[in-house]
Structure formats: C-alpha cells, structure tokens
Amino acid sequence: MDASTIQNLLTGFLNLTWQGGVMMVVGILLIWLAIYKEYEPLLLLPIGAGCLLANMPISMMVGTETEPGMLQVFYDVGVGNELFPLLIFIGIGAMTDFGPLLENPKMMLLGAAGQFGIFLTLVLALLLGFTRPEAASIGIIGAIDGPTSIYVSAQLAPHLLGPITVAAYSYMSLVPIIMPPVMRLLTTKKERSIRMPYTSREISQTTRIVFPIVVTIIVGILVPFALPLIGTLMLGNLMRESKVVERLSGAAENELNNVVTLFLGLAIGSTMVGENFIKPQTLFILVLGLLAFCLDTAAGVLFGKLMNLFSGGKFNPLIGAAGISAFPMAARVVQKEVSREDHGNFVLMHAMGANAAGQVASAMAGGVVLALMAGVV
Amino acid sequence: MLLGMGSVFLMLIVLMAVLMLLGYQKKTKESTPAHAENELDEVALTELEPIDENLWMTIADESGLTPEQIAAVSVAVAVHADVRRKQGAPAHRVYAPGSRLWASRWVAMGRSSQMTNQRRR
Numbered sequence: 001m002d003a004s005t006i007q008n009l010l011t012g013f014l015n016l017t018w019q020g021g022v023m024m025v026v027g028i029l030l031i032w033l034a035i036y037k038e039y040e041p042l043l044l045l046p047i048g049a050g051c052l053l054a055n056m057p058i059s060m061m062v063g064t065e066t067e068p069g070m071l072q073v074f075y076d077v078g079v080g081n082e083l084f085p086l087l088i089f090i091g092i093g094a095m096t097d098f099g100p101l102l103e104n105p106k107m108m109l110l111g112a113a114g115q116f117g118i119f120l121t122l123v124l125a126l127l128l129g130f131t132r133p134e135a136a137s138i139g140i141i142g143a144i145d146g147p148t149s150i151y152v153s154a155q156l157a158p159h160l161l162g163p164i165t166v167a168a169y170s171y172m173s174l175v176p177i178i179m180p181p182v183m184r185l186l187t188t189k190k191e192r193s194i195r196m197p198y199t200s201r202e203i204s205q206t207t208r209i210v211f212p213i214v215v216t217i218i219v220g221i222l223v224p225f226a227l228p229l230i231g232t233l234m235l236g237n238l239m240r241e242s243k244v245v246e247r248l249s250g251a252a253e254n255e256l257n258n259v260v261t262l263f264l265g266l267a268i269g270s271t272m273v274g275e276n277f278i279k280p281q282t283l284f285i286l287v288l289g290l291l292a293f294c295l296d297t298a299a300g301v302l303f304g305k306l307m308n309l310f311s312g313g314k315f316n317p318l319i320g321a322a323g324i325s326a327f328p329m330a331a332r333v334v335q336k337e338v339s340r341e342d343h344g345n346f347v348l349m350h351a352m353g354a355n356a357a358g359q360v361a362s363a364m365a366g367g368v369v370l371a372l373m374a375g376v377v
Numbered sequence: 378m379l380l381g382m383g384s385v386f387l388m389l390i391v392l393m394a395v396l397m398l399l400g401y402q403k404k405t406k407e408s409t410p411a412h413a414e415n416e417l418d419e420v421a422l423t424e425l426e427p428i429d430e431n432l433w434m435t436i437a438d439e440s441g442l443t444p445e446q447i448a449a450v451s452v453a454v455a456v457h458a459d460v461r462r463k464q465g466a467p468a469h470r471v472y473a474p475g476s477r478l479w480a481s482r483w484v485a486m487g488r489s490s491q492m493t494n495q496r497r498r
Contacts (some may be wrong), residue, residue, distance in 0.1 A: 105396035112382075112389040119378040207399050214395055222388050361389055368384045 015057035019274025026277075027269065030166070039173035041263050043146065050269020062270055063329040071270035079161070079271075082154050084264040085147035086232045087293035091257030092147070093236020094249040096212060096327065099359075100353035102203045107323075107350070111357025113303030114323030115365040117142030117296030121288050122369075124279065128284055129318045133157050136373050138285055141168050142159035142292030143362035144175075148229060150268070152366045156373055163282045167289035175326045178290070179333050181313075182297040183321050191308065192341045194316040198349050208241040219364060225374065226367020233363055283346035296324045300354075325362035331355040336363070 007014065007358055032046030034041035053061040054071055063069030068076065078084035100108055122139030130138060137153035149168040153161050169179060184192075212234035219230040239249040304320025322334045331351035338345050442450070 006462070045400070102396060103398070104402065107395045108393035108396070109386075112386045115385050115418045116382060119381045122381075124378055195462055208397060211396070214399075215392060216393060218395065219388065223384070360392070361385060365385050366380070368381050368388075369382075373382055 005346075009047050009184045017274060019278050020055040020057065020364070021274075022057040022254060023272055023274040024052055027055065030269075033170075033173075039222035040169075042261055043169045044173070046262050046265025047169070047269040047272075050183050050266040051272040052269075054270040055271055062273070069226040071266055074100055074267040076271060078260070078263055079150070079154055080158070082151050082228070083305040085151040085154075085259050086228055087260045088147045089182045089229060089232040090236040090239075090328075090370070091252045092359070093212070093238075094234040094240045094253040094310070095257075095358060096233075096237060096240075096359060097236060098255060098356050098360075099208070100349050101356040102211060103201045104350065104353045107319075107357045108361075109219065109357075110300060110303060110320050110323035110354040111359075111361035113320060114300045114325070114354075115143065115361050116165050116299030117292040117294070118125060118369065120245050120295045120299075120318065121292035123290055124291065125284075127319060128288075130284075131157075131256050133373055135161060136369050137164055138288050139292065140164075140287035140366060140369055141142060141285075142296050143325055143365055144168070144170065144172060144275055144293060144330075145362040145366075148325075148362050150264070152369055155370060159276065160281075160285065160288070162273075162277055163285045164289070164334070164344045166272070166277060169249070169285050170175045171289055171293050172326050172329075175293075175329045176333050176336075178293050179297050179321055179330065180240065180337055181292050183301055183334075186301045187305070187317050189341060191305070192338060193345065194308070194314070195342070196314065196316050196319075196347055196350055198346070200349075205241070205243075209238065210229060212238040213321050214220070214312075215360065219367070222369040223364065223371055225370040226364050228358070229363035229366055233359070233374050248278075297321050301323060316347050316350070319347055319350050322354040323358045323361070324355075327355050327359050328352060330358070 003036045004324045026047045028091050030044045030051060032048075033039045034044035034048060049073060053059060059069065059071075061069040063072050079088075119142075121142050122135050122137075125135035125138045126132065133156035137149075137157040140149050140152040141164060145151075146165065146168050150161065150165055155166045157164075216227075220227045229294075236243045236249070236252050239245050239252060286335060300320035300323040301317050302320070303323070304315065304317030307320070308315040308317050316338065319332050319335055322331045324330050331348060331354070334351040335346070335348040340349050
C-alpha cells in the first residue's frame with residue numbers, strides 16, 4: 001500500500017477544519033431546534049442538513065466548479081436565479097385568504113407600518129459599515145418573510161444569503177417570544193383591552209378574483225421590481241379564488257411547496273460554509289435581524305395607537321403588530337395578547353386583515369428596496 | 378429611508394383606495410335591488426294578516442304541518458335513526474355505537490399499555 005492510497009483513505013481526517021467543525025455543530029443545532037423545539041421545522045431541518053453536508057471535509061455534496069455536487073446544483077437551479085422563492089410565493093398565494101383584508105381595506109396602512117423596521121435597520125447597517133447592497137439585504141430581514149429575504153439578498157448580496165436566511169427563519173419561528181414584550185411595553189392595559197366589534201361582510205367571488213389581478217397590474221406599473229414577488233403571490237391567490245383549477249392550486253400549496261421548500265432549505269444550508277460564515281459580520285446580521293423584528297412590531301403598534309387616536313379610542317393598537325408579514329402567526333400572537341387581558345375579546349379577524357396586508361406589503365417593500373438599490377448594484 | 382417608506386405607504390394607500398372602490402361599487406349594486414325588494418315587502422306586509430308577537434320562529438312548510446308537528450317528526454326521526462344504528466351494530470362491540478370512545482387518545486393509550494407486555498424476559 002503506497003502513501004497516496006493511505007492519504008486517500010485518510011482524506012476526511014486530513015481535511016477537517018475547525019470552521020467546518022463549528023458549522024457542523026451549528027447544523028446539528030438547527031436540526032435539534034427543528035425536531036425538539038419545532039421551530040420552523042420545514043425549513044430549519046433541511047437548512048441544518050444542508051449545512052452539515054456542506055461542511056463535511058471536501059464535501060462531495062457541494063463539489064467543485066467543474067463537477068458541482070447535488071447541493072451546488074440546487075443552488076444554481078433555484079437560488080442563484082431566484083426561482084425557488086418565487087415558486088414558494090405561488091404556494092403561499094394559494095394558501096392565503098385575503099378575505100379579512102378585503103372586508104376592511106384600511107388594514108393596508110398597518111401592513112405598510114409593519115415594514116418600518118426594514119428601512120430603520122438598513123440605516124443602522126450602513127452606520128455599522130456594511131455596503132449599501134449588504135445593508136439593504138440585512139434590512140429586508142425586517143420584511144419577516146423568508147422568500148422575500150432570500151429573493152432580495154440573492155440579488156443584492158449573495159455572499160450573505162446564508163446568515164440572512166437563517167436569521168429570517170429563526171426569528172420568524174420566535175415571533176411568539178419576540179413580539180409580546182414589545183407589544184406590552186408600548187401599550188397600556190386599557191389599550192390592550194379595547195374591544196372591536198366585528199361584522200362579517202360577505203366578499204363576492206368577483207371581488208376575490210378581481211383583487212389579485214388589480215394588485216398585480218397596479219404593483220407591476222408602480223414598482224416593476226416587485227412584480228416577480230407580487231405577481232407570483234397573486235397568481236397563486238387567483239388560482240385559489242377562481243375555484244376552477246383546484247388541482248393546480250392544490251399542487252401549488254402542497255406538492256410544489258413541499259418539494260421547493262426541501263430544495264431551497266438544502267441549497268441555503270449549503271451556503272453556510274465555515275470559512276464564509278464564521279465572521280463578525282454574521283453576528284452583526286443576527287443582531288440587526290432581531291432589531292428589525294422588534295422595530296417592525298414597535299412601528300406597527302405605534303401606528304395602531306395613531307389609528308386609535310383618530311378613531312376616538314375604538315381601535316385596539318395591538319392589531320398594528322399584526323401588520324408584519326409572519327402569516328398567520330403574528331395575528332395569533334395578537335389575539336393571545338388581547339385574550340390575556342380580556343378573555344372575551346376577539347380581535348382575530350381584524351388582526352388577520354392586518355396580517356394579510358403585511359404579506360402584500362412585505363413583497364412590495366422588497367420590490368422598493370430592489371428599485372432603490374438598482375443603480376448601486 | 379423616507380423615500381422607501383414613503384413609496385411603500387403610497388402604493389398601499391393606492392391599493393386601499395382601489396379596494397374601497399371595489400367595495401363601494403358592490404354596495405351600490407346591492408343596494409339598488411334591495412330597495413326595490415324592501416318596497417315590495419312593505420306592500421306585501423300591509424296586505425298580510427298581523428304577525429303573532431308570541432311566535433319567535435316561523436317554520437314555513439308546504440304540507441301544512443304546524444311547527445309543533447314538524448318538531449315532533451324531527452325528534453322521532455332522530456331517535457329512530459339512533460335505535461336502528463344500535464340494532465345494526467355487532468353484539469361484541471368494544472364500545473357503544475356512536476360513543477366515539479375509540480377516538481379518545483387517552484383511552485387508546487391506556488389500551489395499548491394494557492396490551493403491551495412490560496415484564497422483561
């Protein structure tokens with residue numbers, strides 16, 4: 001047995017690096033969070049697995065430039081060209097009921113307020129020394145919408161895709177923990193107890209069909225950069241509401257979404273390679289992402305307080321917090337907080353309206369960020 | 378920042394206006410025939426005999442049965458269906474038909490633990 005054979009047999013051991021080791025632990029941590037804590041398991045488990053596989057010594061799953069491995073192929077096919085986030089948006093559109101928003105269009109304003117965190121974080125990231133495209137990619141974590149974050153950061157700062165995606169999805173799963181303290185801090189017990197009567201207004205089938213078409217046309221004309229995100233979201237919703245292509249809408253929300261989620265998670269995980277990931281800026285991204293979440297919630301609640309002022313004390317400001325995009329978890333958290341003060345108070349449908357608006361607003365904000373950065377990149 | 382947030386707000390305000398317009402158009406469409414129907418109802422009500430205020434619910438039926446008779450028939454049908462279901466059940470059923478005891482996860486857990494041999498060999 002010659003020396004080269006022995007070297008080949010020991011290749012794994014010889015190529016172990018401490019960065020790779022650390023990232024393998026991170027990968028296992030993500031898998032643990034997904035399985036035992038059930039934090040966004042659909043995403044965190046494939047991301048953790050992708051991270052683990054990509055950080056193995058001379059990982060054959062990532063491969064080389066000439067011979068790309070499976071993970072690299074997934075990345076090139078769907079993340080590098082922003083295909084996967086858009087396919088997921090079709091599924092999200094097919095799953096989302098915009099009825100509560102159509103019943104109360106004023107909730108659109110809360111959706112806009114829920115995006116303040118993006119721009120505040122962008123400014124903070126600039127102050128910390130990130131370049132403008134990097135700062136915009138970090139700020140977009142504040143959209144609290146995974147596919148939007150991936151879509152925008154893949155275009156503006158692909159080298160930060162790993163930490164940004166992990167931050168976005170990890171914090172999204174922590175919405176029930178992050179939001180309540182901010183909500184309680186900014187509101188009084190009296191404000192949280194405000195009851196808002198809800199009368200269900202029947203939305204006609206025509207309105208439900210016209211909504212996605214109108215939104216696509218308006219956004220497509222006003223901000224063409226947001227068209228891929230809004231267009232796919234609304235396509236999914238049109239399939240759902242038309243009720244004539246149930247097979248397609250069913251496939252979009254189940255099979256397509258499941259398959260793309262798996263591929264996307266693995267591809268994102270494969271970007272978390274030790275040498276690129278273990279840097280001080282990753283820590284900054286995680287901290288800024290958390291800040292963006294808190295700022296979004298705070299801006300939503302403060303805007304809710306403003307609406308409360310204008311409505312003569314009839315609007316529960318907590319509903320403003322549901323203007324972020326984490327759908328429908330944010331609305332559930334708002335209802336939980338309201339129920340904490342008053343068991344008989346039901347604001348869920350109002351909160352769902354604001355939450356659906358947040359879904360549209362986050363995609364729009366992503367487009368606006370891309371439009372603003374178009375000249376820079 | 379102002380430009381970005383301003384653009385987001387502006388676009389969503391435009392969308393809100395469009396949605397409100399959609400809702401407004403629907404309301405106006407609905408209200409026109411509704412007015413006509415209301416007028417017809419008012420005419421019809423004046424022609425009909427006065428309504429008994431003690432009646433809290435009116436069951437319209439073409440067969441001419443009274444509400445009490447319809448209620449009695451409904452109860453009889455429900456009881457009959459229940460009896461027939463019990464008669465149709467096998468004699469050695471574990472649970473009473475319709476009890477849904479099989480659906481309780483706690484009962485299922487208890488049964489499975491009874492069936493599992495815990496003693497080490």
